[in-house]
Amino acid sequence: MDADAVMGTELRGLRRRRPDVTGTVLAGTDGLLISSDLPSTDATHLAALAAASFGLGHRVADTVRRGEFRESVLRTTAGCVVTYPAGRTALLTLVTASSTQDLEALHEEARAVAHRAGSLWDTRLRGSTVAAPAPDAHAPLAVRTPMATLPTQLRRSSRPTWRRPPI
Template identity: 50%
Template sequence: MDADAAIRAELYRLRRRLPDLSGAVLGGVDGLMVACDLTAGDPHHLAALSAATLGLGHRFAQSAGHGALHESVVRSAGGCVITYPAGAYGLLTLVTYPDSNVERIHPEARAAAQRLGTMVDSMRHATTMTTTIPTVDPTAPLAVRTPMATLPADLWAETGGLRPPGLH
């Protein structure tokens, strides 16, 4: 079984074991979706928001001096969205139905996040082992932006004098 099929199978098994879940998304810490088993909503947006939410949660825990973040829980009228770290490079996000028992979900979800994290980390490691990163010349000049004030005065003449908003 390839890694993608194993990940999809794990997400499917998780939803079957936890009937309180309406969906699951596995994303990367970069906010990109890896796999999903979601009944409603946009999994790409959920993966991106999960990365941002977990990043903020990590900062909250760090600022409070509470150590490593275990999960981030967002409760709303329609249910919860819970995000767990999954290895070094993955995030498991679960969407629940209203009135779900979140405490019952945590043990199973943490175990699944650990299994999925192992898969995501090994996929990332395999990818980085075959990808060459171009070297950057540290002595190369930096790109320079031209301030609007130094552009030619007749630049906007082609548009009938219309200028971008805020430029008068």
């Protein structure tokens, strides 16, 4: 059985075991969709949003120095959306119904699925010729170059290059 089939089986199995889970998405930390068992929502959009949520949560956890990111929980009036890290470069996102009473039991089972699917994905990436490097958690968000250090030919001219057309 190939990796895609195993990941799909893991996601569908979680939905069968937990009727309160209405959909699952496995995505890369870059926001690209890996696998989905999400019937009613666009999985590619949810994958991108999960990556953004993970990035923010990871950065907050790193800033407050209270341990590693474990999950992100978004509660809504109709249920919740939970995102877990899955291996080094993947995320497992669950969409649940409002009847989720025992969220801690869901976390335990979902973390196990995230671990298995993430390990499988990491193994698959190591086997490929191009493996994505792990992002540096302590890297600055942006680097700016002062204008004074740029070569003269790269600096903007003081004259505007665009003029408003006559009316």
